[in-house]
Structure formats: structure tokens, C-alpha cells
Amino acid sequence: MRNIDMKRLLPAALALTLLASCEKSEYKIPDPISEISNDCIKRTLGPNIATLPIEFVYAMAIPNTKGKLAFAEVEASIPGAAGTFLEHRSFYTNSSGVDVPVTVGSPSVTSGAKTKVTFSVDTNAVSLRYYYIVPDEARGKQVTFTFSVTGSDGKTATMKMGPYDVSKMEIKRLINVSNSNLMYLSIADMTAYNAASAASNAAKIDLVYLYRTTPAVFTHGLVAPAADPAAYLPGVTLPAGVNNNTKVVKVFNLQDRNLAQLQYGIYVDDIDLQKVDFSTAPNFAIGLRAENGVWVETADKKYRAYVFINSVTTTGTAVVSMLRYDQTTK
Amino acid sequence: MKKTAYRMALLVFLPAAAMLSACQKGLPVDEDGLLITTRKECFVSNFELLGNDFVSVRNGVPIIDTVAQTINVTVNFGTDLKNLYPQFTLATDCKLDPKITGKVDFSDLANPKTWTVVSGDRQIRKAYKVFVKVQ
Known part of the structure; x- marks a missing residue:
């Protein structure tokens, strides 16, 4: 029986272990989004102060096979002050760095805590800005937002944002x-x-x-x-x-x-x-x-x-x- | 073969020994953990006064008398004397007693504040009086 040289075997075993632990799992193509979907970011930094706006960007999309976007809506837990609106235009940045608007719907209508834009063009994907003017009654409280979009197929995607503290000052x-x-x-x-x-x-x-x-x-x-x-x-x-x-x-x-x-x-x-x-x-x-x-x-x-x-x-x-x-x- | 092993041992142990010797303790430190050196110099080389907004309130350069151990500084008209940050520049290895930990009230102009400079060897102590005058 041949003697096993442990001194040589040890590094080999170690290398094998290391290599095995580095093995990559095979990449899987993610499932395509098959329903209406949405995402949102808050653009405003710093404290939320009464009379000043809080700005969001709300992105929404629906697969072509499912229809088109029908309307988008934002509901604030405390109704926004005058000047609160959801953009009815989507923006892209041109080669000069200027934001160019593209009208996609009718100007937003605010009723109580809800602000709504109805799309007037045949569109599958759009990002809309939302400006919430912090009302005086929100001072020292928290405010939350529910963004939602409804497609022509009647299905809805919803996203909750917040709660955000509103400063007392x-x-x-x-x-x-x-x-x-x-x-x-x-x-x-x-x-x-x-x-x-x-x-x-x-x-x-x-x-x-x-x-x-x-x-x-x-x-x-x-x-x-x-x-x-x-x-x-x-x-x-x-x-x-x-x-x-x-x-x-x-x-x-x-x-x-x-x-x-x-x-x-x-x-x-x-x-x-x-x-x-x-x-x-x-x-x-x-x-x-x-x-x-x-x-x-x-x-x-x-x-x-x-x-x-x-x-x-x-x-x-x-x-x-x-x-x-x-x-x-x- | 033996020679190679010897060389290897030297290569490993010599730097280790050198590193260990560099970490050797023994030099004296004071109660603040500062190195006590052999320096005997004990004086203030510069003095600054900052306001509550961390901007200098001095009007002109401070007059430092290292023999009389006094610092005479004139501050701008309208300086808030109760909230000032003094800054001393000392000779090498010196330290200040008491330490300056925050704002100092200089509003009692008749009774100047005193700080003691301690030399690097911690053997010499010189008390400096700071006289503040408003422009």
C-alpha cells in the first residue's frame, strides 16, 4: 500500500474547499412583469415644513398585452394645502440637460386628500411627479401617502410611502x-x-x-x-x-x-x-x-x-x- | 538542507524580533497619557480667541510677555465675553493646566483668567494670566 503524503494532500484539499465555496449559482432570467406595476421615490431632502412642498416621483407601467394606463392617484393621510398636484406631464432630459415635458394626461384634480390624473394618451409606462404642499395642520404630525395606478384592464398597483414626520417649526x-x-x-x-x-x-x-x-x-x-x-x-x-x-x-x-x-x-x-x-x-x-x-x-x-x-x-x-x-x- | 532551514528561520524570526522590540514600553507618560520628554521649554507662543460662531474676535495681535507671563488681548467691540473659546499655542511637548474643554467666560475683566503651562519634562510650570480688553 502506498503511503499518502499528508503534506501534499493538505494544500490540495484546502484549495478544493476554497474553490467549491466560490462556486457560482447559475443565473436565472427574472420573470417578466406580467401585471401592472409601480415604484416611487421621495425627492425632497431635509425636514418637511408646513407651506413647503414634498416632491415624489411615481413610476408606473403595464405590459402592452394587458392594455394601457388609465389613471393615477395619490391619497395623502392629511389633505395637502393649495398647490398640491400630480403632474400630468412626464419628463425626459434632453442632450442639453433640460427636462422636457411630454403631456400624458389631463391636469390633476384634487378632491380632499386625493389627487388624480387621468391619462389621455395611449401609454404603457410613465413617471409622474407629485408635489404635496405640507398643510399647516400637519405640523408636528406624521403624513403618509398611497400612490396607485389603474390600468385599462381594471387592475391596480399600489405603493405606500411614509410615514414622514412634519416639523413643528x-x-x-x-x-x-x-x-x-x-x-x-x-x-x-x-x-x-x-x-x-x-x-x-x-x-x-x-x-x-x-x-x-x-x-x-x-x-x-x-x-x-x-x-x-x-x-x-x-x-x-x-x-x-x-x-x-x-x-x-x-x-x-x-x-x-x-x-x-x-x-x-x-x-x-x-x-x-x-x-x-x-x-x-x-x-x-x-x-x-x-x-x-x-x-x-x-x-x-x-x-x-x-x-x-x-x-x-x-x-x-x-x-x-x-x-x-x-x-x-x- | 540545514542551511536553507536556518535561513528560513532567520527570515521569519528577525523581522518578528524587530517588531517586538519596536513595541517596547518604558518611556514615561503622564496622567494624560502624554509622553514626558526631556524638553525644558515652557512658554506660550501664540494665543487666539474665538467667538460663539468660531470666528476670531481679536482686534490686533495678542501681546504675549513670556517673562511677566501675561497675555494681553484686545477683542472687537460687541464681543460676547461670556462665550469665548481660547486657543493657546505652546512650546513643543508642553501642556496646559487646566485643560480647555469648551467655552470660557471672560466677562469678569477685573479678574483675569489664569492657565499654567507645563514643560515637556513636566518639571517646570508657568502660570499665564490672560488680560482681555474690549475695543
Whole structure:
């Protein structure tokens, strides 16, 4: 009997085991889709904020042998605000990178929570965009969507999306403020007032916008009415009753995408406003420039806000936007 | 045959021995796990103050007196003195005591903050006072 050389056999056995474990399973051609089918993606990133849209793309197809697409429908768990619609056009991108629409149906009809498009052309496959304008009643709640498509054969495909959290915070964009006129900013009303209007809304005035060239570091400021008047409100005569001691924390490089409407992929959400530490915050922020921002807490602690400086001029005007969070509502 | 085996052993064991010796412990470290060296230098070479927005609030360069062990820094008008981040640049191997772990309140201008610089050999300690003046 011949002796087996174990030293040689061992590597061979090992190699065999390795090869066996790498064996590929044979590829199988997947079954063709034989019924009406659909798919959906959510295109909007960042927090879902009341008054802003949430955008989806809903794709649907039916085999030619089964007929054509009849109608597509979206049902939201909370009816969308005015402006909610399902596109009746399908888009393709041309060689110049431009989205070109192709009309495939009649404009959508919204009835309550349902938005429907009826196809008017003979089509088997299409992708439609859906814009849901978040209604104010959805703030702090969750919203879900049911997308469905029905073919001419009467069969339906359905896809559920969500639930998605809707932020509690509110947004107000592009508020004009100016050094000599609209200089009283109200977080409660999310607007800027002139002196006369500020006097009648004195309790709601949280910040004073001012622009000073001396000292040179002052420039644009957002200052609480209760701040040291000689240092931070030079030349300002506050309307009667305007005296809130608002807390302000200056921020740099926080260009929230919804406020800035710029290329930055930064989003401020409820949790950010909840977590800002105002315990040692001052009541003024000066030396502000475009794309700066301030965290604000009102004197009564009812509201917290992030005020973003969209643009400034050297003539003492600025455009600001804000996200406001109400701390008193659950 | 024997020669080859000997060579093989050398090839395997020599690098292993070299690696083991490189891992040898014995150099002293302090309570923070930092290497205690032989350096005696003990001074602050630069100082910076950042605001809550992490932007410098200094107005001009800081005046560092390594003999008097003082740092005089002027900050911009309107600086929020309660929320500042100081940054020290120290001589090689030095460390700072107490450590800076976050925002520091400089609003009490009459009582300057003090930090102690500890030399690389941990034998020399020099206390620096930071005087802040608002523009």
C-alpha cells in the first residue's frame, strides 16, 4: 500500500474547499412583469415644513398585452394645502440637460386628500411627479401617502410611502428690514414693522435691526430692545413699550437650504432649535454679514427661531428669513 | 538542507524580533497619557480667541510677555465675553493646566483668567494670566 503524503494532500484539499465555496449559482432570467406595476421615490431632502412642498416621483407601467394606463392617484393621510398636484406631464432630459415635458394626461384634480390624473394618451409606462404642499395642520404630525395606478384592464398597483414626520417649526422667507424704516422684527408675527406699527405691537417686538458704520465692526446688527442702548442701540429711539430682552446667539456657516435657497445641503430642524443653549446668551449680535445667522429665544421663552441673513447692503438694508419653533405647543 | 532551514528561520524570526522590540514600553507618560520628554521649554507662543460662531474676535495681535507671563488681548467691540473659546499655542511637548474643554467666560475683566503651562519634562510650570480688553 502506498503511503499518502499528508503534506501534499493538505494544500490540495484546502484549495478544493476554497474553490467549491466560490462556486457560482447559475443565473436565472427574472420573470417578466406580467401585471401592472409601480415604484416611487421621495425627492425632497431635509425636514418637511408646513407651506413647503414634498416632491415624489411615481413610476408606473403595464405590459402592452394587458392594455394601457388609465389613471393615477395619490391619497395623502392629511389633505395637502393649495398647490398640491400630480403632474400630468412626464419628463425626459434632453442632450442639453433640460427636462422636457411630454403631456400624458389631463391636469390633476384634487378632491380632499386625493389627487388624480387621468391619462389621455395611449401609454404603457410613465413617471409622474407629485408635489404635496405640507398643510399647516400637519405640523408636528406624521403624513403618509398611497400612490396607485389603474390600468385599462381594471387592475391596480399600489405603493405606500411614509410615514414622514412634519416639523413643528414654521418658515418665513425673505423679510425686508431697513435701518430707518422696517427695523422692528417680530418673531411672534414673523415680520418686520416700522416704528408706528411697532408701537401698536410693542409686546411682539423681539429684535431691532440697525446698521452703523462706527465703530467699524458694528455694521449690521440684530439687537434686543432691552440691550444697552448706548452701546448697541445708538441713535435709536424705541417706540413706547418696546422692551423685550431677547436672547441672541450669533452663528456663522449655517446656511439652511430652505432659508438660504443656495447650494448648501444644510438643514435646520426642530431638534436644533430645541438644543440651542441660551443660558449665557447675550441680547445682541452685531457685525452680521450675508449668510450669517442668529439663534433667537424670545423674552417669554415662547418661541425659538433661527434668523438667517440672506443679503445686506451698505445702505442699511437687509433681507432675512426665519425658521420659528413654538416651545409651548406639543 | 540545514542551511536553507536556518535561513528560513532567520527570515521569519528577525523581522518578528524587530517588531517586538519596536513595541517596547518604558518611556514615561503622564496622567494624560502624554509622553514626558526631556524638553525644558515652557512658554506660550501664540494665543487666539474665538467667538460663539468660531470666528476670531481679536482686534490686533495678542501681546504675549513670556517673562511677566501675561497675555494681553484686545477683542472687537460687541464681543460676547461670556462665550469665548481660547486657543493657546505652546512650546513643543508642553501642556496646559487646566485643560480647555469648551467655552470660557471672560466677562469678569477685573479678574483675569489664569492657565499654567507645563514643560515637556513636566518639571517646570508657568502660570499665564490672560488680560482681555474690549475695543
